[in-house]
Amino acid sequence: MKPVYLFLSIFIVLFSCKKESTKPEVKEELIMYEASEMTVLMRDIYEFNKALKVRIEEKKELLEYPNEFFKINTAKLTNPDYRNAEFDSLATIFLENQRASFSPNTDSLVINYNKSIKACIECHKTRCTGPLPKIKKLMIH
Numbered sequence: 264m265k266p267v268y269l270f271l272s273i274f275i276v277l278f279s280c281k282k283e284s285t286k287p288e289v290k291e292e293l294i295m296y297e298a299s300e301m302t303v304l305m306r307d308i309y310e311f312n313k314a315l316k317v318r319i320e321e322k323k324e325l326l327e328y329p330n331e332f333f334k335i336n337t338a339k340l341t342n343p344d345y346r347n348a349e350f351d352s353l354a355t356i357f358l359e360n361q362r363a364s365f366s367p368n369t370d371s372l373v374i375n376y377n378k379s380i381k382a383c384i385e386c387h388k389t390r391c392t393g394p395l396p397k398i399k400k401l402m403i404h
């Protein structure tokens with residue numbers, strides 16, 4: 264196998280909805296995998312929050328709120344059944360708390376940030392459970 268494919272498959276296994284496994288079925292994963300709009304958005308959301316967590320913890324200047332997060336309301340999903348009334352209300356809670364955790368210098372910054380991560384966890388409990396362990400690591404204790 265070419266190293267680039269090995270790298271790709273490791274990447275896919277680490278980030279996909281499926282439970283992380285140490286022995287990926289490399290070929291099938293590569294052929295079947297096509298990232299949905301939501302998957303692409305979620306990867307951005309994850310990276311942003313990872314960076315945001317460090318900035319909050321180190322009391323650095325915060326990042327600007329990425330308006331593209333609103334796409335959570337419309338982005339195409341791999342499984343369209345995931346989007347229902349519960350999804351929409353969790354998405355709204357997520358967006359509200361995320362916005363609050365990008366506002367600088369409020370006493371409740373950490374609380375708002377953790378609330379937004381809890382909204383990720385709440386939605387991921389029933390949809391796309393694979394990334395839950397790494398989402399939980401985003402909480403500030």
Ligand code: HEC
Nearest residue numbers: 278279280299301305309340341353354357383386391394
């Ligand atoms: C309202 C529901 C909802 C919320 C809130 C939510 N997610 Fe997701 N997330 C999903 C769904 C559904 C998918 C699967 C997307 C697909 O397969 O099309 C997903 C996919 C992902 C993935 C996997 C991407 C991949 O490469 O396969 C990661 C990582 C992720 N979300 C992280 C987060 C983080 C971090 C947050 C909060 C900061 C968050 N999510 C908030 C529903 C949500």
